[in-house]
Amino acid sequence: MRALLKALLLASLAIIIVGVAQLMQEEGSFILSPIGQIKLNTELPEEPAKLPVYKVVGDESRFVRSSNLWQPRDLPSEAEAIKLASKLTDKYGGIPEDAKLVHVETIYLIGYNLSTKKEEERIPMFLSLIYKREIDRLPVVGPGGEINIDLGNNEVLTFLKIWRKLEYVGDVKIISAEEAFEKLKRGEVINKPMSPLKLEIVQIKPGYYAKGLGEHQKYYKPVWIFYCKDEFGNNVTLAVGAVS
Amino acid sequence: MNGLYYSHMILGYKTTTIADPKIADYFFAYALGDDETVVNSWYYATKATYSSDIQARVMADTLDQFYNDHLHGEGYVAPSENPDDDTFYYATWTC
Numbered sequence: 001m002r003a004l005l006k007a008l009l010l011a012s013l014a015i016i017i018v019g020v021a022q023l024m025q026e027e028g029s030f031i032l033s034p035i036g037q038i039k040l041n042t043e044l045p046e047e048p049a050k051l052p053v054y055k056v057v058g059d060e061s062r063f064v065r066s067s068n069l070w071q072p073r074d075l076p077s078e079a080e081a082i083k084l085a086s087k088l089t090d091k092y093g094g095i096p097e098d099a100k101l102v103h104v105e106t107i108y109l110i111g112y113n114l115s116t117k118k119e120e121e122r123i124p125m126f127l128s129l130i131y132k133r134e135i136d137r138l139p140v141v142g143p144g145g146e147i148n149i150d151l152g153n154n155e156v157l158t159f160l161k162i163w164r165k166l167e168y169v170g171d172v173k174i175i176s177a178e179e180a181f182e183k184l185k186r187g188e189v190i191n192k193p194m195s196p197l198k199l200e201i202v203q204i205k206p207g208y209y210a211k212g213l214g215e216h217q218k219y220y221k222p223v224w225i226f227y228c229k230d231e232f233g234n235n236v237t238l239a240v241g242a243v244s
Numbered sequence: 245m246n247g248l249y250y251s252h253m254i255l256g257y258k259t260t261t262i263a264d265p266k267i268a269d270y271f272f273a274y275a276l277g278d279d280e281t282v283v284n285s286w287y288y289a290t291k292a293t294y295s296s297d298i299q300a301r302v303m304a305d306t307l308d309q310f311y312n313d314h315l316h317g318e319g320y321v322a323p324s325e326n327p328d329d330d331t332f333y334y335a336t337w338t339c
Contacts, residue, residue, distance in 0.1 A: 065288050067280060070311055070335075103296055107337050109310065115330040128337060130296045143295045160291055194263045212266065213292045234259040237297045 034187030035238070036196035038228075044178050045204055050171040051222040051242070052136065054208075058165030061213060062092055066150075066157040070109070072123045073152050078104045081127040085149050092159045095131055099147055103130035107150075127151045133163065135208055141225050141237050142191065144210025144217070162213050166220055173244040177204050180224035180240045190223065190239045199228040199236055209239045248305035248332060249324055252313055255286045258299040258336050267293045279318045283310055287337065294339035303334040310335075 030037040076084060082104060086095055105128045111121035133145035143162065150158035175183075181204075183189075190209050207225045211217045222242040230236050248254065270289035274280040280288070283302050290300040304310035308322035310333045 063292065065274075065280075065284075067284065069284055069287065070281075103338055105338060107335060109307075109333055109335050111307075111331055111333050113331045120331060121333075125335065130338060132296070141295060141297075143293060146296060148291055148296075158288075158291070191262045194261050197260055212264075230260050232259075234299075235297050236260055237295070 030198065031185060033185045034196075035184075035189060035193055035199075037198045038185065039200045040181065041200045042203055044176075044181065045206075047174065047176045048206060049173060051138075051174050051206060053169050053172050053222070053243075054135065054166035054220040055169045056164045056217055056219065057167045060093055060161065060163045060165060062159060062161045063213060064092060064156065064159040069150065069157050070125055072109075073126060075106060075124050075127055075153070076151070078106065078127065081129060081151050084151060084154065085129050088151070088154070088156050089149060089159060092156065093161060095147060096133075096163065098134055099131035100134055101129065102132045103128070126157055133210070135166070135220065139205060139207040139225060140210050140220075141207060141223070141239050142209040143212035144215075145208070160213070162210065164210070164217065164220075169219075172222065174206065174222050174242040175224075175244050177224055180204075180226075180242060183240045184226055184238065188240060190241065191237075193236065193238075197228075197236060198231040199238075201226050201228050203227040206242060207239075248303070249326075249328065252309045252322070252324065253282060253302060253304035255282070255302050256300070257290075258301045259297070261298050262294065264293050275315045276318060279314065281311070281319070282313045282315060283335075290337075290339045296338050298339045299336055300339055301334060301336045303332055305332055307333055 030039045107125045107128050109123045109125055110119055113120050129149045131147040133140040146162055148160040205225045206222055208220045209223045223239040224242045226238045228236040267289050270292045271285050274285035274288055286302055306325050312320050312322050314320055
C-alpha cells in the first residue's frame with residue numbers, strides 16, 4: 001500500500017513538473033527563448049534557395065553634424081522638406097537611387113507640466129528624414145544602409161550616410177525560414193536586444209544586415225529578418241544569419 | 245520637476261533598444277572630445293549607433309539646461325531650477 005502511494009505521489013509530481021514546464025514554454029503560444037518570449041504570428045515564407053553575396057569594395061559613408069541643431073525654427077512643410085533634401089544634400093554626396101524614403105518627421109521640444117498634466121509648449125526644432133537601402137529589392141537592416149538628414153531653414157543640419165559600395169561575388173545557399181526561426185528561438189540573433197522582450201513576429205523576409213558607422217564589414221551576406229512588435233506596440237527588428 | 249533637481253536631465257529611449265557598447269564611445273567622443281552639449285552628444289550618439297527602429301528621448305528640467313548643459317569641465321552648465329516649477333522639457337526622435 002505504502003509503495004502504491006509512493007508511486008502515485010511520484011507520478012503526480014512528474015505530471016505537475018511537466019505541466020509547469022509546458023506552461024513556462026508556451027504562455028498562450030509564446031515560446032521562451034534567451035531573448036525573451038516569442039510568438040510566431042505570421043506564415044513562414046517560402047525560402048529562396050540561394051541569394052547573392054556582395055563584397056564591400058568602397059565606403060561612401062559621411063557624417064556631418066551641427067552644434068546649432070537644437071533651436072526654435074520656422075520650418076518648411078514635410079512635403080517641401082522631401083524636395084529640399086535631395087537639392088541641399090548634393091554637396092555631401094546626395095541620396096542614391098536605391099535609397100527609399102521611410103520616415104519624415106518634425107522634431108519638437110515639448111514643455112510638459114506635471115501638476116496640470118498638460119503640454120505647455122511645442123517648439124519646432126528641425127525636420128528629420130530617413131532613407132533606407134534596398135539591395136535587389138531586399139531590405140537592408142541594421143544601423144548601416146541608412147541616410148539620416150536633418151533640415152532647418154533651407155540648410156542641412158545633419159547628414160549621416162552609412163553606405164558601402166558593393167560588388168556581386170556569387171550566390172550562396174541559404175537556410176529555410178523555419179531553420180532561421182529555430183536559430184531565433186536559441187537566441188542566435190545578430191543584434192541582441194538589451195533585455196528579454198515579449199515579441200510577436202509579424203513578418204519574415206530575407207535581406208541583408210549592414211553594420212554601423214566606422215565598423216568594418218567585408219561582405220553583405222543574406223540574413224533572415226524578423227519584423228516584430230513588442231508588448232507596447234513598438235517595432236523590433238531582429239536579424240538571423242541565413243547562409244547555410 | 246522634482247526628480248530632475250540636481251541631475252538636470254535623463255538620456256534614454258522611448259522604445260526597446262539593442263545592446264551596443266558603441267553608444268557610450270560616441271557619446272563621450274562628442275561630449276568630451278568635441279565639447280558638444282549633452283543633448284547634442286546624445287542625439288548624435290544614438291543616430292550613429294542605432295537603426296531607425298529605435299526611438300531615443302531626452303528630458304531636461306529647464307530650457308536652459310536642455311539647450312546649453314555640457315558635461316562638467318567641458319563648457320557651460322545651467323543652474324539647477326529653484327524653486328521648481330513642475331515643468332520639464334523633452335524631445336523624441338527616430339534614430
